[in-house]
Amino acid sequence: MDEERTARFEAVYTATFAHLLGYALRRCDCQEDAADVVAETFAIAWRRLDSVPPGDQTRLWLYGVARNVLANQRRGAARRADLSAALAAEVTGFYEQPSEDDAVRRAFRTLPADDRELLSLVAWEGLDHGEIAVLLRCSRNAVRIRLHRARKRLNRALASTGAGEPVLIRRIQ
Structure with missing residues (x-):
């Protein structure tokens, strides 16, 4: 069963990797983020391999997963930016900020x-x-x-x- 599962995943990966990478690259600000999206998408596909539809529907299903991964990535980036801004505002009073001309x-x-x-x-x-x-x-x-x-x-x-x-x-x- 494991060999069959592995073979199916490898077939899905081989058939869809280039499409999925292109999808992610066109939607991410940098290549590293796109690589993270692709990796997370395939990790989800591995965990939920029984849910991956066969044939032409596979790529569409993976696009849907990648879309959700991208949304999670963007929400996380927004949360980090908000937290960074809040932290910067909080510590501003503790330290004098030197001027750029210093x-x-x-x-x-x-x-x-x-x-x-x-x-x-x-x-x-x-x-x-x-x-x-x-x-x-x-x-x-x-x-x-x-x-x-x-x-x-x-x-x-x-x-x-x-x-x-x-x-x-x-x-x-």
Whole structure:
């Protein structure tokens, strides 16, 4: 029975994949979302294989499932956007938002990701060298050296923006 079920699903998949992918691509904003829709549609088809109609009706049935998956995806995106907006509104009062013209912000964005992370761990998270060493799985001395180099790169980046005075990144309390 499992072999017969698997063979039927493989036949449905082979016959309809290209059609279903095209359907999803034309309705999604990005290829990744379309791939998710197709994957979820075929997962549902596998679970409900006994409900999948035979012949020409198979593709139409899968389009209906994909349509529902798309609707669920859009509802989820809307919920996430609403929650993100509510959270942003809630935390706005806790932190001062820097302006986009802020020289430190511009200079910070030019740094390599590892430097940004290290400086953020010190300045924003308030971690000391020992805590960072545990987090990054390296020695305290390595953290000290990396932090020194990251600060130097930040100061050079600041100087190139015309900000002038060097910055010493310490804990923000």
